[in-house]
Amino acid sequence: VLSEALLTRPDFADSQRSIARLALDVPVDSLFDFLAPGVTSEDVGRLALVPFGKRRCVGVILEVTNTSAVVEEKLRAIERVMLDVPALSPTDLALFRFCAEYYHHPIGQVVLSALPPALRAAKRSRLPGESWFRLTPAGRGLPAVDLAKRPLAQRRVFERLKMGSLAEGELVAGLPRAGDALRRLIERGWIEHTAPPTRGFARPSALPYKLSAEQREAVAQIRDALGRYQPFLLHGVTASGKTEVYLHAVEHALALGRQVLVLVPEINLTPQLEHLFAARFPDAHIVSLHSQLAQTPRLRAWLDAQTLRAHVVLGTRLALFAPLPKLGLIVVDEEQDPSFKQQEGLRYSARDMAVYRGKLADCPVVLVSATPSLESWYHSIQAPRQPSRYVPLLLSRRASALAVMPTMRLVDESQEQCIEGISKSLLDQLAIRLERGEQSLLFINRRGFSPALLCQQCAWMPECPHCSARLVFHKTDARLRCHHCGHQTRVPSHCGSCGSFDLAPAGQGTQRIESFVERQFATARVARVDRDSTRARGSAHRLFESARRGEIDILIGTQLLAKGHDFANLTLVGVLNADAAMFSADFRAPERLFAQLVQVAGRAGRAERAGEVLVQTRFPGHALYASVLTQDFARFASLQLEERRLSGMPPFSYLALLRVEAKTAGLAQRFAAQAQELGRRLMAGVSLFDAVPAPLQRKGGWERAQVLAQSKSRAAMRRFLTAWRPLLETTAPRAVRWVIDVDPLEV
Ligand SMILES: [Zn+2]
Numbered sequence: 019v020l021s022e023a024l025l026t027r028p029d030f031a032d033s034q035r036s037i038a039r040l041a042l043d044v045p046v047d048s049l050f051d052f053l054a055p056g057v058t059s060e061d062v063g064r065l066a067l068v069p070f071g072k073r074r075c076v077g078v079i080l081e082v083t084n085t086s087a088v089v090e091e092k093l094r095a096i097e098r099v100m101l102d103v104p105a106l107s108p109t110d111l112a113l114f115r116f117c118a119e120y121y122h123h124p125i126g127q128v129v130l131s132a133l134p135p136a137l138r139a140a141k142r143s144r145l146p147g148e149s150w151f152r153l154t155p156a157g158r159g160l161p162a163v164d165l166a167k168r169p170l171a172q173r174r175v176f177e178r179l180k181m182g183s184l185a186e187g188e189l190v191a192g193l194p195r196a197g198d199a200l201r202r203l204i205e206r207g208w209i210e211h212t213a214p215p216t217r218g219f220a221r222p223s224a225l226p227y228k229l230s231a232e233q234r235e236a237v238a239q240i241r242d243a244l245g246r247y248q249p250f251l252l253h254g255v256t257a258s259g260k261t262e263v264y265l266h267a268v269e270h271a272l273a274l275g276r277q278v279l280v281l282v283p284e285i286n287l288t289p290q291l292e293h294l295f296a297a298r299f300p301d302a303h304i305v306s307l308h309s310q311l312a313q314t315p316r317l318r319a320w321l322d323a324q325t326l327r328a329h330v331v332l333g334t335r336l337a338l339f340a341p342l343p344k345l346g347l348i349v350v351d352e353e354q355d356p357s358f359k360q361q362e363g364l365r366y367s368a369r370d371m372a373v374y375r376g377k378l379a380d381c382p383v384v385l386v387s388a389t390p391s392l393e394s395w396y397h398s399i400q401a402p403r404q405p406s407r408y409v410p411l412l413l414s415r416r417a418s419a420l421a422v423m424p425t426m427r428l429v430d431e432s433q434e435q436c437i438e439g440i441s442k443s444l445l446d447q448l449a450i451r452l453e454r455g456e457q458s459l460l461f462i463n464r465r466g467f468s469p470a471l472l473c474q475q476c477a478w479m480p481e482c483p484h485c486s487a488r489l490v491f492h493k494t495d496a497r498l499r500c501h502h503c504g505h506q507t508r509v510p511s512h513c514g515s516c517g518s519f520d521l522a523p524a525g526q527g528t529q530r531i532e533s534f535v536e537r538q539f540a541t542a543r544v545a546r547v548d549r550d551s552t553r554a555r556g557s558a559h560r561l562f563e564s565a566r567r568g569e570i571d572i573l574i575g576t577q578l579l580a581k582g583h584d585f586a587n588l589t590l591v592g593v594l595n596a597d598a599a600m601f602s603a604d605f606r607a608p609e610r611l612f613a614q615l616v617q618v619a620g621r622a623g624r625a626e627r628a629g630e631v632l633v634q635t636r637f638p639g640h641a642l643y644a645s646v647l648t649q650d651f652a653r654f655a656s657l658q659l660e661e662r663r664l665s666g667m668p669p670f671s672y673l674a675l676l677r678v679e680a681k682t683a684g685l686a687q688r689f690a691a692q693a694q695e696l697g698r699r700l701m702a703g704v705s706l707f708d709a710v711p712a713p714l715q716r717k718g719g720w721e722r723a724q725v726l727a728q729s730k731s732r733a734a735m736r737r738f739l740t741a742w743r744p745l746l747e748t749t750a751p752r753a754v755r756w757v758i759d760v761d762p763l764e765v
Pocket residue numbers: 482483484485487500501502503504505717718
């Protein structure tokens with residue numbers, strides 16, 4: 019009925035002069051002033067349509083004032099305030115402002131990138147879902163004489179709403195011209211959209227799961243913190259029942275009438291978690307938010323959260339920004355996962371911002387992991403009086419008394435014969451599992467058939483023309499692909515250097531392991547799980563489901579396989595090519611390798627059958643593997659923290675990385691060096707490293723350089739970046755792209 023979703027308030031047009039200051043999706047760190055007759059401070063947080071240059075765009079009103087630094091003649095007027103979408107709340111706006119300030123990113127781009135795409139569009143159709151309406155306070159206080167002057171349809175609609183909120187269908191039933199009446203009443207400010215009445219919760223009468231003493235203690239601590247800000251680090255070995263702990267905490271929050279936000283690292287984990295939540299909380303309305311959702315469901319989920327229809331929001335990092343007026347608990351599962359950090363545009367960490375959001379909402383934040391990030395771990399071992407302290411909640415045992423930790427064994431690749439990268443010991447173990455009818459998992463964090471094609475005569479290897487990287491050989495469709503920029507080409511018939519036809523794949527990827535295993539074990543049912551095999555929507559879920567039903571004997575895959583999936587019949591894990599991470603220059607590489615190994619090992623022996631993990635390495639004596647073998651995270655963390663302390667790396671310092679890109683290496687390097695020089699003059703408590711080429715120097719046709727800034731003090735770093743950024747803005751040549759990455763994950 020409301021065919022025009024965008025509304026104006028004509029009655030206010032002549033009232034006093036006011037200026038709305040809007041956040042717009044523009045790479046400039048300021049708000050934009052517009053004449054906004056009739057707009058009041060109550061409209062802060064609302065979306066509005068404005069003329070901008072030659073186009074019209076959607077912005078968000080952040081301030082309303084009556085003065086502007088812009089001369090009156092140059093001010094343009096707001097076209098429409100969108101009254102059909104609820105305003106963002108002051109805490110939503112506070113989160114955006116903090117994000118903009120912390121990451122030194124333009125406020126308008128922060129706000130607009132958080133909104134669902136359907137709300138950002140200047141042309142928008144009506145909102146999805148059934149609309150509900152109610153009287154506004156102004157409407158309830160309306161003198162009867164004012165109403166008597168209105169046309170009949172408006173009076174009827176108004177009368178119906180006096181009884182309470184109503185769905186649009188009931189409201190307009192049998193009333194001619196009701197749509198028009200609705201719109202006019204909204205314009206007057208007498209009625210407004212509202213959330214449908216929420217269903218109450220029937221508490222599940224008996225929880226299907228008996229908690230251990232450790233789990234009960236953890237639940238009790240979170241429950242006692244409901245209603246105030248308190249970060250927790252829920253650290254438990256794999257299969258210790260961490261999910262069960264936060265499900266109980268969620269239940270307590272819901273019982274208090276609060277909303278819950280649950281963040282997970284992988285889109286692939288959301289359907290599984292959605293089913294789990296739906297089964298446990300049948301009366302709750304659960305929505306998920308992630309980038310693979312189509313526009314309309316994503317908008318509906320957003321609006322459901324904002325209007326209190328949704329009780330639980332599950333999602334990937336972008337769900338962090340979902341408006342939740344009654345937020346009472348935040349859970350960040352696998353908090354150490356790098357995918358919580360966005361790697362383009364606004365480079366925010368959803369984990370870190372979730373902690374800040376908990377502070378704004380006065381609610382507990384539960385970070386969950388078997389291998390916490392060293393930053394979170396460090397916060398959790400600080401003295402109890404430290405303001406940054408995260409309360410540690412430890413689950414030291416596997417939840418099922420029968421499930422024991424898997425045994426770990428290193429296989430020395432230099433001592434054993436390997437065929438196609440798989441050792442004899444591992445092949446023997448695979449055969450035993452097949453015979454027993456148990457499942458095995460082979461983990462290799464490299465997709466494709468082989469990481470390179472190699473000329474047997476001159477050692478030439480095809481490289482990406484746009485990146486400083488080799489092309490990966492994909493045998494299934496006979497292509498060479500760049501995993502950095504997506505460039506692809508046919509497999510060449512001969513060497514590009516000496517012309518020899520003798521080209522052979524070098525090294526193993528998932529496809530090669532898959533075809534070898536299929537040849538080796540002809541009767542085995544083999545499945546590959548990587549980004550290539552799970553590209554189609556829902557295909558990952560189907561693969562995991564069939565593995566769970568026991569329809570697969572040997573799973574081969576990348577880290578997609580390592581997270582969160584339970585296979586009760588899986589008793590063997592083989593880890594191939596683990597050493598690759600040890601050659602990385604990145605100071606976080608050991609932490610990631612440890613996390614990956616523990617995660618993938620955690621897939622084995624989750625039920626009553628003991629699990630075994632074989633890790634193939636050429637460096638069995640390496641200290642990292644010693645701590646992996648005992649799966650002693652505390653020991654690993656204390657060694658790593660000591661190294662970080664000595665080298666002054668996080669959590670003992672704060673980092674920011676200036677990333678520079680240009681079409682020539684000379685230009686990128688020159689600007690990086692110049693930026694470093696400019697920064698050097700500002701330095702107060704911040705050290706700048708020399709400008710250097712990025713680890714992947716050329717990517718997608720861009721030459722890349724970087725400058726690392728390091729400081730012991732977060733405040734000093736913030737002051738430095740605030741001063742440095744404008745200098746870079748004024749001196750950067752047009753041909754240079756640059757960005758400041760605060761708390762970079764890879765340096
Ligand atoms: Zn490339």
